[in-house]
Amino acid sequence: MSNLDFDKIKQAAEGYGEDMNKFLRDIIKTYGESCGEKERVHRIKEEMEAVGFDEAWFDDQGNVMGYMGTGEKIIALDAHIDTVGIGEIENWDFDPVEGYENDIEIGGRGGSDQLGGIVSAVYGAKIMKDLGLLSDKYKVLVVGSVQEEDCDGNCWLYIIEQDKIEPEFVVSTEPTDGGIYRGHRGRMEIRVDVRGVSCHGSAPERGDNAIYKMADILKEVEQLNENDAEEGTEIKGLVKMLDKKYNPDHYEDANFLGRGTVTVSQIFYSSPSRCAVADGCSISLDRRMTAGETWESCIQEIADLPSAKKHGAKVSMYNYNRPSWTGLAYEQECYFPTWIIPEDHPVTKALAFSHKNLYGDNRIGPDAEMEKRSARPLIDKWTFSTNGVAIMGRHGIPTIGFGPGAEDQAHAPNEITWKQDLVTCAAVYAALPTVYVEGLAE
Known part of the structure; x- marks a missing residue:
């Protein structure tokens, strides 16, 4: 018989609301863009130790991690703790x-993007310990990962391949606007060179500009x-x-995730001077x-453009x-695979069951x-x-x-998140491992 009391989990999460608010304010103030997260890593480790994690450390890459419990299976909660820059300060109405x-x-x-995640994860794990939900069947790994904004997934490639941790x-x-998200499109960074x-x-x-x-190629892109x-x-x-004719094996998933896109993000040139033809x-x-x-098909479709062929373009990643x-x-290639977990996967069902028993079948959130x-x-x-x-796209580890917070707050000026979301997520995280390992959603 499960010892899962959803009302107690909700009450515990609400009881830690002020602690979570303070923790989030603290780590926002320990400013840390990609590759500059040192102070924030130490503050998170300090919080893990203060709330009773069984182990807390950071690895050689600088990811901060903590275990709650000592069971056999590892169930991980990941939050990247780096942020993008401030951007144009004149666009902010308050000190960012x-x-x-x-x-x-x-x-x-x-x-929103995405320090609230590490806050809810740390306190979700604490609630598991407070309510005696941990067992010999699992332990929870909370990860504050680095460099995601620079190179999404690179941190988890290191954790899986070098730290040898496979949850x-x-x-x-990451922010989901109150929803449960089961995948997203992949991406890659392509370079095209012409001489x-x-x-x-x-x-x-007399020259060859x-x-x-490149102007010809740009129009075809x-x-x-x-x-x-x-x-x-x-x-x-x-x-x-999105058409079965061109994508017979994956068109249904493609229609769920949305079509691919391509856009030019940068342009460079070389020329002896402003009084010369560009070479x-x-x-x-x-x-x-x-x-x-x-990645192979995406490289090839650029290489196959009529103007790319005509001008001998070099296409690379x-x-x-x-x-x-x-x-x-x-080091890694700048290729970030598409991934999707089925709606009837045990992990998807366990998270949906946890949400249903805590908050119902619909998204919740602040009135606004x-x-x-x-x-x-x-x-x-x-x-x-x-x-x-990296977790599911490259290594096949189920991810949900x-x-x-909200996606539309990511990278935007005047970024905010909502206190209610911190509590909601902490409660769902606390319930999820027990629901999963005991098969309550099956």
Whole structure:
């Protein structure tokens, strides 16, 4: 017989509301962009120790981790603890590092994306211990992962491949607007290079202008994003992957996740001077990938563009090797696979069961957010990318999403999160492992 009392879990989470609010304010103030999270890592470790974690440490890459319990299976709660920069300070109505707090919300860079996640995860684990929910069947691993904004999933590649930690499943605590998210599109970072021949700008006909060559390619990249996939369309749009004809094995998942996209994010040139024909031009492409697309297929579709062939374009993928705050660099290709967990997977069902017994079958949240939240199903998907690209995308470890805050607050000025979400998520996290290991949702 299960010892799971959902009312007690809710009461415990509500009782820790003020502690969670204070913790979130503290870690917002310990400012930490990617590769600069040192102070924040130490503050999180301190909180883990204070609330009674059985073990707390940070690894050689700088990810902060803590175990609650000593059971056999590892169930992990992941929250990346780095943030993007402030951006244009004139766009902020308050100090993004000092932040603010009122009765309903907490403001500051990282509030939704996604420092609230580590707060709810730490206190969700504490509730498990307080209520005697831990058993010899599982232990909970809470991870404050680094460098996600720089290279999503790189932290978990290191945790799985070098720390040799492989959980039974992982909950991503990225913001989900009160929903349960079971996947998202993948992405990759592509570079296209073309070469020309320089000459004096007074006689451009003597040279071969690389920028003009790239201009041809740029228009065709745009067509990939904008065109339809009809028979007479020469450059068929990426929307084709939603069609069974072009994507027979994955079109249903593609329609759930949404079509792939491509956009030019950067452009570079080389030229002897401002009075010369450019002899080199390069672009970066942000490619979002739906189900059925691979890094090989995405590289090939750029290489196959008529102008890319005509101008001898070189198409390649970027690599990432920036050192973490500890000085360790863990190199990988800038490829972040699409992933999706089935709606009837035991992990999905366990999280939905936990939510149903605590809060019902629909999204909940602060009044100001409910018009947006109530229009969406409880089980859905992210628009952006998460560490799930490595956990499930590369390593096949089941991953599910449920986290405080809102996607549209990510990377935006005047970023906020909601106190109610912190409590809701802590309660669901506390119930989930017992529901899963005891098979209560089956």
